[in-house]
Amino acid sequence: MGKNMNMENVTTKVEGPLGVITINRPQQLNALDVPTLEQLEAALAEFERNNEVRVILVTGAGDKAFVAGGDIADLNSRKGLAHYNEFAEVVHRVFRRFEECDKPTIGVINGWALGGGTELLLALDIRLVAEEAKLGLPEITLGLFPGAGGTQRIIRQIPLCRAKELMFTGDHITAGEAVSLGLCNRAVPRDQLWNEATELARRIATKSPLVLKLLKRNLRHGSEMPLGAALAHEQAMIGLVLDSNDAHEGCEAFLDKRAPSFKGN
Incomplete structure (x- = not known):
């Protein structure tokens, strides 16, 4: 196609x-x-x-x-x-x-x-x-x-x-x-x-496509859970985000006072 x-x-x-x-x-x-x-x-x-x-x-x-x-x-x-x-x-x-x-x-x-x-x-x-x-x-x-x-x-x-x-x-x-x-x-x-x-x-x-993906999943799944389960889900998902290169690129760019370059990994 x-x-x-x-x-x-x-x-x-x-x-x-x-x-x-x-x-x-x-x-x-x-x-x-x-x-x-x-x-x-x-x-x-x-x-x-x-x-x-x-x-x-x-x-x-x-x-x-x-x-x-x-x-x-x-x-x-x-x-x-x-x-x-x-x-x-x-x-x-x-x-x-x-x-x-x-x-x-x-x-x-x-x-x-x-x-x-x-x-x-x-x-x-x-x-x-x-x-x-x-x-x-x-x-x-x-x-x-x-x-x-x-x-x-x-x-x-x-x-x-x-x-x-x-x-x-x-x-x-x-x-x-x-x-x-x-x-x-x-x-x-x-x-x-x-x-x-x-x-x-x-x-x-311009944002990380990987983090947007995980954020969307967190919001979608969390909205269908009781609050306690949704908070536990969020806790796990943000931990997953911190295993990505994009999360550390974003933090390092902030500390270096430059624009981040997100690659989606």
Whole structure:
């Protein structure tokens, strides 16, 4: 597979230490169907294997939508068991793969992020959102509820009462409201969004990829443990970090008053 991938519904490019994944169905407002999800997974797998890529950005094509949701006609074409075995099986696997990725991920929310779009951003590490964007979980208005991990991720990321209001009403919220809830890191004017996202990504890319990997694992596993077990896990993980060359390079660079050069080992 080449440095850049151009699949039917997803494109990728490498910009130095950054890997960019673009969901490329602008006429369908980047709605997610099974082929698109499988291509997202393939793009992520390629960047996971590429040691040059240190941070992964995910965005949508066009200026209207990040991901406007699932493909409703596709959803309506199935009964429950078929949905469970087909779409649901794939979307859960792919979103979990993003959530468990050892490399930092940044959602560049360039427009509508509804339903599956909000569920996808919940699986990404950091989320920058265009000021004009709208977010929400409107599945209840279709006689459904979020089924791509959204019900479980959102109640672990924002207050339960606010999560219930979003899911019970299906209301859309503004970028500013998403930031105030803690769903997104910050809202940015659309014309500054990409520059701000890549500047942040490049800053993160200067850090040790090994330590970022271990930090992400520590946070992910610790969040699922009782506090006592999580603290013991942290204690073990920081000991593991101190066995790395990067940890000592960072300390020595600080003492020498120079910039560190992290190699990832």
